[in-house]
Amino acid sequence: MTGTVITGIGLALPGASDADQLWRSVTEGRSAVRPIERFATDSYPCPNAGFLAEETERETIGTFTPRVRKRMDRFCQLALSAARSAKGDAGLAPSADADRTGVYMGNMFGGWEITEPSLRGLQQRGYTAVSPHIASAWFPTAPQGQITIGNGLTGFSKTLVADSASAALAIGYGARAVAEGRADVLLAGGAEAPVTPYTYTFCTTSGRLSPTGTYRPGDDQADGFCVGEGAVMLVLERDETARARGAVPLARLAGFAVRHVPEDEVFGPSGSSALAAVLTAALDEAGTDRVDCVALDAQGTSDADESELSAIRSVLGPVPLTTAKPVTGNLLGAAPAVDAAVALLCLRHGTIPPVAGCRHPRDADIVVSTPLETPVRTVALLARGADGTIAASVLRAI
Amino acid sequence: MATTKSTYDQVFDVLVEVGLEPSEITSGAVLRGDLGVDSAELVEIVNQLAPGKADGKALKSVETVADLVAFLENLA
Numbered sequence: 001m002t003g004t005v006i007t008g009i010g011l012a013l014p015g016a017s018d019a020d021q022l023w024r025s026v027t028e029g030r031s032a033v034r035p036i037e038r039f040a041t042d043s044y045p046c047p048n049a050g051f052l053a054e055e056t057e058r059e060t061i062g063t064f065t066p067r068v069r070k071r072m073d074r075f076c077q078l079a080l081s082a083a084r085s086a087k088g089d090a091g092l093a094p095s096a097d098a099d100r101t102g103v104y105m106g107n108m109f110g111g112w113e114i115t116e117p118s119l120r121g122l123q124q125r126g127y128t129a130v131s132p133h134i135a136s137a138w139f140p141t142a143p144q145g146q147i148t149i150g151n152g153l154t155g156f157s158k159t160l161v162a163d164s165a166s167a168a169l170a171i172g173y174g175a176r177a178v179a180e181g182r183a184d185v186l187l188a189g190g191a192e193a194p195v196t197p198y199t200y201t202f203c204t205t206s207g208r209l210s211p212t213g214t215y216r217p218g219d220d221q222a223d224g225f226c227v228g229e230g231a232v233m234l235v236l237e238r239d240e241t242a243r244a245r246g247a248v249p250l251a252r253l254a255g256f257a258v259r260h261v262p263e264d265e266v267f268g269p270s271g272s273s274a275l276a277a278v279l280t281a282a283l284d285e286a287g288t289d290r291v292d293c294v295a296l297d298a299q300g301t302s303d304a305d306e307s308e309l310s311a312i313r314s315v316l317g318p319v320p321l322t323t324a325k326p327v328t329g330n331l332l333g334a335a336p337a338v339d340a341a342v343a344l345l346c347l348r349h350g351t352i353p354p355v356a357g358c359r360h361p362r363d364a365d366i367v368v369s370t371p372l373e374t375p376v377r378t379v380a381l382l383a384r385g386a387d388g389t390i391a392a393s394v395l396r397a398i
Numbered sequence: 399m400a401t402t403k404s405t406y407d408q409v410f411d412v413l414v415e416v417g418l419e420p421s422e423i424t425s426g427a428v429l430r431g432d433l434g435v436d437s438a439e440l441v442e443i444v445n446q447l448a449p450g451k452a453d454g455k456a457l458k459s460v461e462t463v464a465d466l467v468a469f470l471e472n473l474a
Contacts, residue, residue: 067417071438128449132441 004175005249005398007242008090008235009341010082010189012060014050014228014328018085023345026324027371029356033215033226033329039197046209049195050228050329060085071133072146073111078231079143079191080150086187087151090235091247094151102155102183103147104174104236106166106190107140108333112198114138140333143191143231156182163385164297165258166190166333171234171340172256172393178236185241190334191231203227203332206386210300215326216357217298218305218366225300228329232337234344250344254378255286255394263388267304275311275390279380282392283315288378291319291394293352295339295381298323298330302362308382309363320374321366322346326356336383340395343379347397350376405467412446413463425464433463440466448473 009019015032016022025032033050041047052060061069061077069077083103092101114137121129136142141159148157156177160169167190174188194203203209210224217225242249257278265271283289294316297308312319324342325331331338346352352372355361361368376397383391403411406425413423418433429435435443440460444452451473460469 065417070417071436126450128445128452132438132445132452135438 003239004178004236004253005239005242006234006251006253006344007237007247007249008086008092009232009250009344010084010086010089011230011232011341012052012078012081013230013232013338014052015056017056017059019341019345022341023349026327026342026353027351029354031327031356033228033326036195038195044200044204045211046204046213046224046226048213048226050226051195052229071136073137073142073193074113074229075107075111075191075193075231076137076143076146078193078229079105079233080146082189082191082231082233083147083151083187086233086235092185092235097184098152099154100184101153102157102186103144103153104157104170104177104186104188105144105159106168106170106333106337107143107159107161108163108166108192109194109199109202110138110140111142111193112138112196113193116196116198147187161333162389163387164330164332164335165383165385165389165391168336168381168383168391168393169258169389171253171337172258172391174236175253175256178238184237186236187233188236189231189233189337190331192331192334193229194227194332195229208299208386214357215300215330216359217296217300217323217326218321218355218361218363219358220360220362222300222302222305225325225330228331230328230331230338231334232341234337234340249398251347251395251397253393254396255282255284256392257281257285258389258391261388261390263386266384266386266388266390267299267301267307269307271384271390272307272311275308275382275384276314278390279311279315279382279392282380282394286378286394286396288394291316291378291380292374292376293320293322293346293379295343295379296321296323297382297384298325299384305362318365320352320372321363322352322355324353336381336391339381340393343381343395346376346379347395350374352376405471408447409463409467409470412443416443423463425462427463428461429463429466
């Protein structure tokens with residue numbers, strides 16, 4: 001398609017402060033989802049989520065000064081950390097052409113870690129208890145702003161909000177923007193920090209969380225997901241731009257397609273037909289009808305999983321299926337960026353990791369228990385949002 | 399006998415408390431340009447020194463540490 005390649009990965013995730021740590025976690029099926037400790041979860045049906053442990057936090061957002069951290073919400077801090085790592089991984093110089101370098105960010109909930117205590121303070125002590133930093137902290141475009149400000153970037157930038165498909169759109173549309181010459185380099189990905197009492201309330205009332213506190217997509221017993229916090233950023237640039245500066249592309253974004261259906265249909269039978277059409281369109285753009293692996297959207301309910309698997313079977317037939325989401329928790333708007341990072345690592349290592357927590361797969365193609373060693377040249381990634389967004393991307397090895 | 403801190407000393411202490419480098423804080427230092435204090439952080443600082451007095455319009459005239467000291471003294 002686009003000639004857009006990926007030259008860097010940066011992340012700040014539960015259980016992983018860099019790509020190597022993430023790869024070890026996913027290949028070992030080691031999940032960072034655990035009981036929430038930040039607030040009392042007695043009234044919430046799902047007590048488990050993926051969140052950064054002390055050591056991972058120290059290695060990522062803990063490297064920022066308190067003065068930097070107080071100005072932004074947690075999802076911004078995570079995004080800023082991931083963006084810094086992605087730039088380093090891609091070998092982007094700080095002096096990279098600022099007005100030709102931008103940010104494409106996916107997010108679903110915005111950030112509420114600063115706002116929540118301010119609202120409590122407003123009720124208890126009056127308006128002077130409201131943090132002035134709320135003004136630039138809470139909204140979904142805040143990470144885009146903080147990354148561009150923090151790195152002095154003034155290039156073409158956007159934030160995409162499309163429920164749990166947000167980052168898929170950020171990466172896909174970002175790749176198109178690079179291909180169209182709107183920017184030479186984009187930092188593209190997603191960030192989410194839903195493990196706060198207020199945000200977690202909306203995760204809960206969405207009805208998508210597992211009442212058993214488990215996340216085992218593709219399993220016969222799947223009953224929802226556990227959320228996770230974190231950020232993943234990729235560096236996108238044109239192949240010739242990357243090679244001109246001596247960068248080694250990790251993969252090419254060969255195909256991308258997106259469609260919208262009514263939100264009450266997205267995880268059902270008609271959503272399955274739309275997903276098949278979107279996957280077909282992405283494959284067509286990539287000029288292929290085969291892939292070596294599919295990274296699942298993995299909503300983790302019987303109906304949604306079956307809808308997804310049915311679409312894949314109809315388009316691709318038998319093909320290894322995986323997802324890293326149970327390892328980190330479902331990062332909602334940022335979740336597709338986690339799968340993109342892991343897909344890049346699959347291409348690098350020639351290995352397809354198992355779906356953590358999936359013991360009784362409803363489809364024989366779901367990789368379980370142990371990693372599948374196999375040549376991996378092409379990976380399809382699927383993403384769906386409860387708002388009706390359906391996206392598919394195809395990554396191809398260089 | 400207890401001594402009362404000057405307004406400048408009170409401002410200095412709060413600037414240090416919010417994370418500024420003490421050696422960079424001078425009376426003539428420009429809050430935004432020299433110290434990186436944006437409008438939100440200025441409100442945070444004033445709220446600590448004079449709760450409820452962080453009037454956004456009035457604060458627009460505050461550019462240096464000396465301006466901030468004068469702003470606070472005029473409130474008294």
